[in-house]
Amino acid sequence: MQKKIAIIGGGIVGATAAYYLSKLPGTQRLEVTLFDSGVGQATKAAAGIISPWLSKRRNQRWYQLAKSGADLYPELIHDAQLGTEVYQQTGTIVTREEATDLETLFALAQERRQTAATMGDVSTLTAQEVQAKVPLLSKPQPGVFITGGARVDGDALVHALLDRASEKNLTVRQERVSLTPDGQVVTSMGPRHYDRVILAAGAWLKDLVAPLAVTADVRPQKGQLIELAVKDYELQENMPVVMPEGERDFIPFGHGKLIVGATHEDDGKFNLTPDATVTADLLGSAQRLMTGITANDISGVRVGTRAYSSDFAPFFGPVPEHELFLAASGLGSSGLTTGPQIGRLLAGSALYGGTPDWSEYELPLTTYLRSSAE
Ligand SMILES: Cc1cc2nc3c(=O)[nH]c(=O)nc-3n(C[C@H](O)[C@H](O)[C@H](O)COP(=O)(O)OP(=O)(O)OC[C@H]3O[C@@H](n4cnc5c(N)ncnc54)[C@H](O)[C@@H]3O)c2cc1C
Known part of the structure; x- marks a missing residue:
């Protein structure tokens, strides 16, 4: 008999879960339906940096998850046969003004490199060497260069993954759905029962699980960035991502x-309207490192809603006391990095069942998902 799986949310978590549910051994027995309201998705708005290794975050579980997410990308992209317009390891440059700060950062990079092969080669670059790699910067700073750092187009990635899965066992429905207290999915065609439901609803998870009498520790945060149309250098497609000190x-x-980009606006919550002051601030960041850039060069403004938990850590897995459901949220500002790994793990759990031990990556789920009766 066919097993029916629903996925609610078509961002990076939902799309990678759908992809792996069309690829893993045993998926020919599955019928998968993904529901996405198409509103506010963080994945579509994201900047696209995949370079977690020099983060100063002390949360070791987050680091293991982010590192494994960065490791998974080359394999996922190769497997799904996607091109460099979607994902490319162009390298990342993290800059520092002070020589001692640069040395400290380089030492951290060397230490992290010992257990992170995907980082590739690590070196320091002078300001001139940074400019040679990224000629659009007219006022570069010296930095640490990591060849394995990457950039990804989140919107293009989820579309491609959903297209691949749709060739096998996936149906995508663009609609907002809700849950009933007894665990059915209320669609435009009425309530439906599924054998497993993956809740990949990002910042909207709290609303989604409320009918189950579950409280999710998730809050929304607005993020905004700008797209500039700049001179098209010959090496443009291979230019590293630059994370300048004190700038966007x-x-x-x-x-x-x-x-x-991007901004982190806690007051913005679910507001998706671009803010002109924020746009001017982002433009100012560009102008401090590049000459000749004006507001006329802005070709687009993107806004999305990130999801944060109280300890800023992502969480995912079977919802306590509602094991029909698997949930993920709280991916914060690094969800394009952690998302594919979370989607893959959830897909495996939905398919094979069991009680996976993900303690290497996260605290127990009861930290973030509690009965509202408590
Ligand atoms: C401006 C910005 C820049 C960022 N830059 C980076 C970066 O450079 N690197 C990085 O690693 N991360 C970055 N992030 C973070 C990353 O984008 C997110 O953490 C990640 O995309 C979250 O993925 P998700 O699948 O959990 O949620 P989302 O992508 O938000 O997807 C959730 C989806 O669920 C849908 N949904 C919710 N409720 C329902 C419902 N009831 N029915 C149907 N559909 C529903 C929503 O409409 C949405 O489409 C950035 C985020 C923003 C906003």
Whole structure:
């Protein structure tokens, strides 16, 4: 008999879960339906930096998860036969003004490299060497260069993964759904029962699980970035991502597209309206490192809603006392990095069952998902 699986949310977590549910051994017995409301998705708005290794976060579980997410990317992209317009290891440069800060950062990079092969080669670059790699910067700073750092187009990635899965066992429905207290999925065609349901609803998880009498520790945060149309350098497609000290990040894509961002606005919550003051602030960051950039060079503004938990850590797995459901949220500002690994693990759990031990990556789920009766 066919096993029916529903996925609610078509961001990076839902899309990778759907992809692996069409690829893993045993998936020919599955019928998968993904529901996505298409509103506010963080994945579509994201800047696209995949470079977790120099983060100062002390949370070791987060680091293991982010590192394994960065490791998974080359394999996922190769397996799904996606091109460099979606994902490319262009390298990342993290800059520091002071020589001692640069040395400290380089020492951290060397230490992390010992257990992170995906980082590739690690070196320090002078300001001139940074400019040679990223000629659009007219006022570069010296930095640490990591060849394995990457940039990804989140929107293109989820579309491609959903297309691949749709060739096998996936149906995508663009609609907002809800849950009944007894665990059915309320769709535009009425309530439906599924054998497993993956709740990949990002910042909206709290609302989604409320009918189950479950409280999710998730809050929304607005993020905004700008896209600039800059001169198309010959090496544009291979330019490293630059994370300048004290400024916004610079993410060059092909064909003269440069992303500058992003903001973290707790007050913004679910607000998706671009803020002109924020746009001016992002432009200011670009102007401090590049000459000749004006507001006329802004080709787009993107806004999305990130999900944060109280300890800023992502969480995922079977919902306590409601094991029909698997949930994920709280991916914060690094969810494009951790998301594919979370989606893959959830897909395996939905398919094979059992009680996976993910303590290497996260605290127990009861930390974030509690009965609202408590
Ligand atoms: C501006 C910005 C820049 C970022 N830059 C980076 C970066 O450079 N690197 C990085 O690693 N991460 C980055 N992130 C973070 C990353 O984008 C997110 O953490 C990640 O995309 C979250 O993925 P998700 O699948 O959990 O949620 P989302 O991508 O938000 O997807 C959730 C989906 O569920 C849908 N949904 C919710 N409720 C329902 C319902 N009831 N019915 C149907 N559909 C529903 C929503 O509409 C949405 O489409 C950035 C985020 C933002 C906003």
